[in-house]
Amino acid sequence: MRRDATSSARARIGAALLLLLSGSVVAAGEGDWPAFGRDPSNGHHSPLTTIDRSNVARLRPTWIFQSGVTGYFQAEPVIVEGVMYVSTTGNHVAALDAKTGRVLWTYTHKARTEKIFGPPSNRGVAVSEGLVFEATMDGRVIALDAKTGRLVWDQEAVRPEEGETETASALAATLGDKPVQGSSRLGFKMPPLVAEGLVIVGVTGAGYGLHVEDEKGGLDGGSVVGIEGGYGRRGWLAAYDAKTGAERWRWYVTKEDGWEGVFAETTPDGIPLNRDIAAEKAAAEKNRDAWKVGGGSLWMTPAYDPALGLIFLGTGNPAPQNFGLTRPGDNLYTMSLVALDVRTGQLRWHFQQVPHEQWGYDVASPPFLVEATTPDGQVKAVAQASKTGFIYLHERTTGRLLARSEPLITHKNLFAPPSPEGTVVSPGPLGAISWHPVAYDAVSNRAFAQVRHGAATYTIKTVPASGNRPELRYTETSEAKGEPTFSTLTAIDLASGKAVWSKKAGSRLSGGTLSTAGGLVFSGEEDGHLDAHDAGTGEILWRFQCGAGIGGPPVTYAVDGRQYVAVAAGGASFTKASGFGTGDALVVFALPD
Template sequence: MNKYVAIACLLFTHSTVVLADDREWSVFGGNNLHQRHSPLTQITPDNIQNLAPAWQFNTGNKATFQATPIVRSGVMYVSLPFNDVVALSAKSGELIWRYQHDRIESREMCCGPANRGVAVTDDHVFMGTVDGRLIALDVNTGKKAWDKDVTQGDSGIQEDVASLAGGTEGEVSGTSGVGLNMAPMVYNGNVIIGITGVGYGLHLDSPDPDAPLGAVVGIAGKYGRRGFLAAYDVETGEQRWQFDTIPEQGWEGDYLATTPDGELLPRDIEAEKASAEQYADAWRYGGGSAWSTPAIDHDTDTLFFGTGNPSPQMEGSSRPGDNLYTSSLVALDANTGKIKWHFQQVPHDMWGYDVASPPVLFDVHQDGKTVAAVGQAGKTGWFYVINRETGKLLFKSDAYVPQQNLFQPPSEAGTVIYPGVLGGSNWSPVALDAKRRQVYIAGIHWPVNYSLHQLPEKHGKAGLKYSSMAPLDTDERYGLLSAINLDTGNLVWQHKTPNPLLGGVLSTDSGLVFSGEGSGELFALDAASGDKVWSGSSEAGVNAPPISYEVDGKQYIAVVSGGNKLFGYKSGDAIKVWSLP
């Protein structure tokens, strides 16, 4: 018997078994429901002013840092930018081992150097890499156990779309490359992970290297590839199943005129149907990255994960139809990869509204009934609550960020839209407190200008038409950390921050909510009121999800601090940990 299971059998609180593992942080989402809620209560709103730095480890890799640390048996495992991994004493920060990744330099990275975490078992540490590999390390030594090339370096690019750079301002990036950014999930002897970058399209970098992204560009054409989520044997790396996020048959869907929650979409359905034969192979380049670590219902063996935007990004003329299963929450059989249902938040997505924030599992209480639900914080600015068994929408929340011109098309003059391609809520995980009946969401208010462009005629050929979505350089951009009632979807409170929030949230049983800012601040709010009760500082942006764990009876708060280049937040290389004296 596992020693933690044996201990857990002896621990009871209010007749509820408290698993010892919950006092650490053994999986990406903190517990099997992925609620990122810690049962620890040593740090409270009354004593948090005494919270002080416990230890800090500097990795030497100064770059965008997004990882969730995993803590098991007193050891902290952290994946670093460019896929190094460190194992540290969770009590002192002392280095136990370090794996240095032998990246295939010839492969283009799709989405920067960041990795969102590892999965850890009694024997292995698993990690997806920016160069398209799934790697298993020995948990005790960090030595490589096996190395699976998941993508074979295939970006699926079919056209020289980078030629757009000749007619625009700013360097083009994101034109190719497929990687693995999510933290894997281990279930029933399989390690499950998906690929990213397949619907990435083009980014125009800002001339200022310290400034945020210049623009996201959409061009019609045959480039990109379809994404997938797959399961691999934990001992050998052999693939067990694969779910393609774009089906070869039926990817067109039903040509829906609205979103499933009734929002009107600006689609010319007849024109799309008329062009369907011309673009019959659009599924080959269809996109649908798998950005978010799955949540798994252990009672029903159902896996839930979000998919990215279709490819080409934003430009829909060369991909008629609903573009299934992009911009969707998808439910699969966790043991076979067979689809159970999908909920497509935005059919024929033209705004980059990926389902990027990881799903969370909980029960909804309505009309005297309890319904098993899955929730997801959308880039659209709503928290969607879906029946876990049927895939039907139960309700969506109040908007947790301002909304203007949502689902409007681009224009030559430019259409100001918010939320835009940045979200809403981006990849940031939510935290959920089932006792207080609240979910906490890190939100972004950052207006974008959605424009149509025409390049000049060249060598007698008509210039390329394309669309762009550029974040506006305005003082009206900020973050909102929102508390939303789980049973009604109503806003309970909001806390405004100077910087758009990107990273994630942690809640604790003592009534605290933690999140970080690009300015370098980790802050704590009172869960009841949303009032700020503490803040700690870092030299770089705190743009990763915080965690809490216990070692030898002491509670710690930990977060990685390395900023985010896409948002213009300062880079760094720190793993920072706080505790009470």
């Protein structure tokens, strides 16, 4: 018991120091969950121990908040000094008494455009110095008074019309009566990071293709279309003054000078990319301005090391999605883990996981900070869980690759290019590990990841020339028929890179993971179950049906000595074909009094 108490105390002190150094005045009290990931390390781990292996089976709902807006509820709540702040579908925000669920105030967002990228989901807010910050799907960054919900400032970061393309409209018209959703319209999904008096957030929608519904009315089971040439926008990350909303710096994902890179034949860790380098170089002059619409969406909140003054973030796929000939070269700095100076936005280093990417393997899951064991001793490292099925460890100051885990899925035709006859590749664009946060327990040095196993078929198609419109080529990405599809919750020992245990889920896992010093890992499923696993063995010790798919990361906090677990249950997938309903509930659990 003494050792457990000491470990918990150290974890609390470390979290408090990290927040103090970050410039935030929000105290990391023992019971708080004051920021995305709990602290700037993005660890999604709590030192609380009241709920543990011995009693988690007694966990029961204690209160429920219903937002009144159904669907795509993906937010991670933030809890500061007994108040919970949560964003809902459509970018509305509520402040709740974290002990009782009583509504303290609500903010109703009025979007300036109905045309947004993807479903109207939002993944959370940030709280600092009496303000609540949110980045919205219609391209705004806003600050609310934390006590009243009053709008303090509203910065239009993206013009409402930004992102329209004639090419997209032309292709949509050729697809007949199949419903089409999406375009390269810019907006925000990620919870902001607040550091050094700055609100830092990046756009999504920069390089995504059109979604074509299948015969069941779903999108995940349909296809994603990436169009040849002229489709996409430059992704970017920007910092705004926390007091005024004025933009302080902006970093663009696509490199203006030399985005072609070195025409790498392998990934940096040595896996062949199967590129036609000669064809790319031959097309380079014709497509020398491809970087101007080069993509690179930013999906999730950066990790932050205040001692180094660096933030670490993953970047998305280049545009046009899944179609590489009109964007020759490596397409820097898409598909990368990058380190930026927090005060200026200057690039310090990058590691491009997949140069010239054609499969939708965005570096999407939020990076997290760890202490890595190497032959030279302990090294401050940053870890990133990838869609390709690896967890990478990098030295923080230089980006040097320290280690890579064993593959967490079974690969099939990895990096085989799309083809007219259709190429089956595993994993598909949904993962291995997508945007969902990975929890990290520093005591055990284990990461806990929701891993999706599945394959996709990548097919190049042609639309004949018509009138003044030339021939149009595009890549269609659809679920590979006959290939196994399932999810596992997997624990990875970061010292060895090996999976310690892996448990197959009853439905697709979603939302991300939470680990606690009570020896537990919480993980949500698309069928509505929230599960609590033994962190040591993976055994399910408790589960509860929340009534709708789990869409957001679970969190835990304490008020007046009582520990709670909270999770958003509003539907986890933008597909009608999943068979699971949508909802509007934030469900909060506790042990009986």
